[in-house]
Amino acid sequence: MPPKGSNSVTKTFEMLELLGESPEGISAAQAAEATGYPFSTAYRLLGGLVESGYAGFDARTKIYTLGMEVFRLAQKVAHRQGLSGATKDLLQELTKSTGESSILAVRRGNAALTVLTVDGPQFRTTTDPGDESPLHTSAIGQALLAYDPRVDTTIGALDFVARTPNSITDPAQMRTRLEQIRTDGWAGQSEENDIGMNALAVPVFDLDGTLLASLALAAPVFRRSLDELIEFVPRLNETAALIAARFPR
Known part of the structure; x- marks a missing residue:
């Protein structure tokens, strides 16, 4: 992407954004190529981010990644907005009553942004707060879409990139799936987003019918079939209504 700003602050934020879009990390040379900045400029900006904790650096591979300081700030924003702090007890109760991991997500662009997760007693979820999931492969994404x-x-x-052999990659097939979701009121997927995982999600609506978020239960295929997760739809809808009542206005 061409450079969009000229001052050092703008360049630093552009570099931070690039790191956020590069989950596997990038080298200084790749950063320079992506931004259009001279190598020396990219190297200096990345070094400053590492020094402040907003980027990590692997001396062996020479790869830069997002640092934990970004995660800390993201968590603060989530709590301040009430998306995490105000609903955590509800997801904890959902997980306790079902025995499975629960996930709360909101829409961000063409992805589902995980806001909060509560791991089940037997395993941890495959997504963490701040992670983005494709709308077309994940249950939380399909419920939003x-x-x-x-x-x-x-x-x-x-x-429509496939994450597993079960992923839907045809737009027409996705439209059919979405029609079924609207009919059923829930979105279920079996190993479409992660091999070995089933998930089922319901939409979270405001009182006026505005879509706020999606709420899901996820379980390994050996623990719960999709049909077994469907039995939890009433419990999911009950929790979704409680979440909507607490959702920040």
Whole structure:
């Protein structure tokens, strides 16, 4: 991407954004190529981010990644907005009553952003707060996509990349799936996002019908079949209503 700003602060934030878009990390040379900055500038900006804790650096591979300071700030924002702090006890109770991991996510662009997770007693979830999941492969994403008022436009903008052999990669097939989700009121997927995992999600609506978030239960295939997760739909809807009542306005 070409450089968008000229001052050092803008360049630093552009570099931070690039790190956020590079989950596997990047080298200084790759950062320079992506931003259009001279190598020396990219190297200096990355060094400053490492020094302040906003980036990590692997001396062996020469790869830069997001640092824990970014995660700390993200957690503070989530708590301040009430998306995490105000609903954690509800997800804890959901996990306790079902025995499975629970996930709360909101829409961010063409992805589902995980806001909060509560791990089940037997295993931990495959997503963490701050992670993004594809709308077309994850249950939390499909629950958000199904109720998108501009769903056709969104589908046209999605990259239907397969995460597993079970992932839906055909837009027409996805439209059929979304129609079924709207009929059923829940989104279920079996090993479409992660091999060995089943998940089921319901939408979280405000009192006026505005889509706020999606709420999911996830379990390894050897613990719960999708049919078994479907039995928890009433419990999920009950928790979703409680979450909506606490959602920040």
